[in-house]
Amino acid sequence: MQKKGLLRDVIQHLCCLPGVGPKTAQRMAFQLLQRNRDNAKALADILLKALAEIGHCQQCRTLTENTLCEICADPSRDTTTVCVVESPADVWTIEQATLFKGHYFVLNGHLSPLDGIGPDELGLDELEHLLAKGDVKELILATNSTLEGDATAYVINELAIKHKVEASRLASGVPMGGELEYIDRGTLSHAFKGRRKIE
């Protein structure tokens, strides 16, 4: 039997989700249409609602359904420290893992000239505007530890220097619980270069 019609369309669209291949998409489609119709309806409805209502925070550019996200709207948070991240997911990760109480700035990507992602797409003019105001004292560059993330951090560091804001980059090195034997050479060489005195 050829996969035809609506069912095939559902499966094809589910395939676009990250980490979902044709086999998983098929299983999902059958579950949604067979056992779980109420949930499928609810999922479709909430997705349409979210697409209509969720936009970017005017200040930090994370995803939110309000003008300002919760963090930017929270008066108890420190406005002098700004952590620059690549995606809204990174904000959640940092909030869960650390005690950071400053503000964020979400680039929604990294510099990638080949894909047409330049400073404008990352909102670097907004970031510069923020630095120019003089409120921010410290910038934490928490872009990914990849080639693109490093390049992006480098460019933002230049902005920080220009506006005389202190900028730092997340430490890179051996992950906690990591065994030297299994760590890639790049990480190990970074960890060697960045070695510190034991406190």
Added chain:
Amino acid sequence: MQKKGLLRDVIQHLCCLPGVGPKTAQRMAFQLLQRNRDNAKALADILLKALAEIGHCQQCRTLTENTLCEICADPSRDTTTVCVVESPADVWTIEQATLFKGHYFVLNGHLSPLDGIGPDELGLDELEHLLAKGDVKELILATNSTLEGDATAYVINELAIKHKVEASRLASGVPMGGELEYIDRGTLSHAFKGRRKIE
């Protein structure tokens, strides 16, 4: 940051998909709302359309948007052989793996009295009606090789005996490429009991 509002709702609903935990759901939600808005819209739309239009084939009970599914509507297929399976996904699997050219009957589940799934929910009366008509000569019981699948096959076998239709069960044994050392005891004992002469 507490996960609040619409974004949290989207993530919660994605969690109901099979094999999707909170972390994957988060990644999916961000991808849908961030990079892939057109696809998210298309997915929600097609899901709503499918929920409204896809129902069960009147003859074999598989999922289809028409009154009869493609297989039941195909005049070239053999109506004297009927393969009984647990789910519409099994129909696809058998169509892809075998040269079977008969019809199917989809139970949409297996007997499970504790979950309130009895003969009525599986459409066994429809199946009996079909057998009573006298067209069907052979019934292939291709329910899963689980306790519930076996029990379901047993009950349908009784129906077949009652209506004097030949019924067979899929062979169970060592899977192709399987090494004896890694095969569970139940399978091995089945394979022993079901040993055959080499043809």
